[in-house]
Amino acid sequence: MESTMNTKGMLADFVEDLPKxxxxxxxxxxxxxxxxxxxxxxxxxxxxxKTIEAAxxxxxxxxxxxxxxVYYLGAxxxxxERDFYELTLAYMSRCKAQQIRxxxxxxxxxxxxxxxxxxxAVMGGINAALRDAERDWHISSALILCFERDRDPEPSVAHAxxxxxxxxxxxxxxxxxxxxxxxxxxxxxxKSMGLHRVAHAGEEGPPAYIWRALDVxxxxxxxxxxxxxxxxxxxxxxxxxxxxxxxxxxxNVALKVFSRLSEHNLGRLLKAxxxxxxxxxxxxxxxxxxxxxxxxxxxxxxxxxxxALLLERNAVEAAFCTDQRKQSLLRDLxxxxxxxxxxx
Ligand SMILES: [Zn+2]
Numbered sequence: 001m002e003s004t005m006n007t008k009g010m011l012a013d014f015v016e017d018l019p020k021x022x023x024x025x026x027x028x029x030x031x032x033x034x035x036x037x038x039x040x041x042x043x044x045x046x047x048x049x050k051t052i053e054a055a056x057x058x059x060x061x062x063x064x065x066x067x068x069x070v071y072y073l074g075a076x077x078x079x080x081e082r083d084f085y086e087l088t089l090a091y092m093s094r095c096k097a098q099q100i101r102x103x104x105x106x107x108x109x110x111x112x113x114x115x116x117x118x119x120x121a122v123m124g125g126i127n128a129a130l131r132d133a134e135r136d137w138h139i140s141s142a143l144i145l146c147f148e149r150d151r152d153p154e155p156s157v158a159h160a161x162x163x164x165x166x167x168x169x170x171x172x173x174x175x176x177x178x179x180x181x182x183x184x185x186x187x188x189x190x191k192s193m194g195l196h197r198v199a200h201a202g203e204e205g206p207p208a209y210i211w212r213a214l215d216v217x218x219x220x221x222x223x224x225x226x227x228x229x230x231x232x233x234x235x236x237x238x239x240x241x242x243x244x245x246x247x248x249x250x251x252n253v254a255l256k257v258f259s260r261l262s263e264h265n266l267g268r269l270l271k272a273x274x275x276x277x278x279x280x281x282x283x284x285x286x287x288x289x290x291x292x293x294x295x296x297x298x299x300x301x302x303x304x305x306x307x308a309l310l311l312e313r314n315a316v317e318a319a320f321c322t323d324q325r326k327q328s329l330l331r332d333l334x335x336x337x338x339x340x341x342x343x344x
Contacts, residue, residue, distance in 0.1 A: 016098070076115050146170040169190045221243060
């Protein structure tokens with residue numbers, strides 16, 4: 001028992017200082033109850049929770065849809081450019097604390113447009129915080145504009161892609177009943193503009209949605225994708241093409257894709273040779289940021305420090321940054337690896 005506890009403590013120390021990359025993070029999902037209440041008051045937005053405790057208590061979910069209802073309500077307090085700046089800088093300061101060296105953030109423009117907020121305010125606030133974090137903390141980042149699959153692709157959002165400041169587009173929100181085909185045209189246009197493409201698929205939806213995200217939307221990464229193991233031919237395709245899966249274990253448990261962490265299939269994904277990564281998705285809502293997700297998952301599945309290194313090397317390979325930046329991130333991992341050989 002004692003040796004297990006020691007091993008777990010050592011693993012946690014190893015992961016905390018490990019240089020990390022995050023590839024699946026919704027900036028609206030980093031809205032902690034404290035900031036939610038403060039912004040609701042500052043902007044005069046009427047929300048059902050009046051205290052931090054009441055907001056925290058509401059962060060309990062049955063499935064993806066019940067989460068999305070709370071999530072969209074939370075996003076409604078974001079009104080001004082400075083709100084987006086403060087939200088993003090708070091997340092980037094977590095990155096600094098957790099040794100996240102590169103992060104790729106999603107944002108949901110359609111939600112904010114529906115709330116009457118101009119895209120220039122949303123993107124201006126987020127990008128200013130990303131620039132400050134790069135300047136002050138040397139954290140590189142990429143911004144990915146997500147289309148919400150339960151809404152129609154909106155032309156003003158497609159035009160926003162042309163404004164610059166965006167590395168790629170994604171597809172998120174309610175998966176069931178909203179297959180990828182609806183977004184074929186907008187993904188085609190994004191590719192012709194040189195933008196990267198990703199999509200949430202195979203979280204609650206079937207493996208067929210992953211196939212279609214690959215074949216119809218021509219995506220370079222699959223967000224979640226945990227249900228791919230139900231289809232051996234799909235696994236072969238993902239392995240052969242080195243398509244990364246941005247897996248979010250705490251999110252999967254919070255939304256009941258798996259009943260508990262010890263039942264998560266991350267270990268099996270790695271064993272199958274898939275380019276799996278660990279990410280926090282909506283950390284304010286799902287009980288932990290990146291370090292907590294990695295530590296919790298590895299310890300629940302009896303995975304090791306070596307697996308943590310593999311996950312981070314996978315994330316660097318799948319990141320949308322320059323080759324030069326990737327080399328630098330890999331060098332950091334090699335150095336960390338070399339100086340922790342006693343643990344591996
Ligand atoms: Zn997500």
